[in-house]
Amino acid sequence: MSTARTLRLAHIDPQRCIGCTRCIDACPFDAIIGAPQRMHTVVAASCIGCALCLPPCPVDCIALVEAQPPAPLTRAQAIEARARRERRRERLAREAAAPVELDRTERLAAALRRAQQRHAGAARTAGANER
Ligand code: SF4
Ligand code: SF4
Numbered sequence: 250m251s252t253a254r255t256l257r258l259a260h261i262d263p264q265r266c267i268g269c270t271r272c273i274d275a276c277p278f279d280a281i282i283g284a285p286q287r288m289h290t291v292v293a294a295s296c297i298g299c300a301l302c303l304p305p306c307p308v309d310c311i312a313l314v315e316a317q318p319p320a321p322l323t324r325a326q327a328i329e330a331r332a333r334r335e336r337r338r339e340r341l342a343r344e345a346a347a348p349v350e351l352d353r354t355e356r357l358a359a360a361l362r363r364a365q366q367r368h369a370g371a372a373r374t375a376g377a378n379e380r
Contacts, residue, residue, distance in 0.1 A: 253321030257298040257313040259291045265310035272302040272311060277334045297322055297330045 259280070261272070268286040280296040283289030293316070303311050 255319040256316040256322045256326075258293050258296045258316050259298065259300070259302055259311050260314045261289055261291055262310040262312070263288045263290070265308050267308055269307060271305040271307065275302045275305045277301060277337060278330050279333050279337050295330070295333060297326065 259272075261281075266283075266288045268283060268288060270283065270285055270289070272289060273281045273283060277299070278295055278297060280292050281289055281302060282292060291311075298313055298316075300313055303313070
């Protein structure tokens with residue numbers, strides 16, 4: 250007889266979800282999809298039932314329910330979940346670095362504008378000296 254526990258999955262009550270997105274931020278496995286102010290839903294194939302999305306929900310509309318048909322978390326699912334968590338970490342790190350990239354782009358654009366203004370100013374001066 251197997252002693253492995255049956256997997257439980259998060260389920261969001263669509264009638265009560267207010268689309269606050271807090272559960273998306275809390276799920277380390279990218280198993281929840283939805284947009285701000287819209288109903289959110291759990292991608293069952295990606296959920297491992299860690300329950301980390303439950304506490305942040307302000308309307309308490311997430312519950313863990315037994316997977317159907319009942320089955321334990323497989324090793325392959327656990328490996329895939331770890332890979333998704335890693336990809337999420339990398340994505341969040343990239344997003345955190347994005348403002349720096351934007352600043353750099355803005356700095357480059359400003360430097361280009363200054364160079365163009367200098368060039369235009371030099372051209373006007375040269376034109377005036379030729380007259
Ligand atoms: S139970 Fe865990 S894996 Fe499933 S949706 Fe919630 S936070 Fe994500
Ligand atoms: S935290 Fe709760 S209310 Fe907010 S989007 Fe998720 S399920 Fe909906």
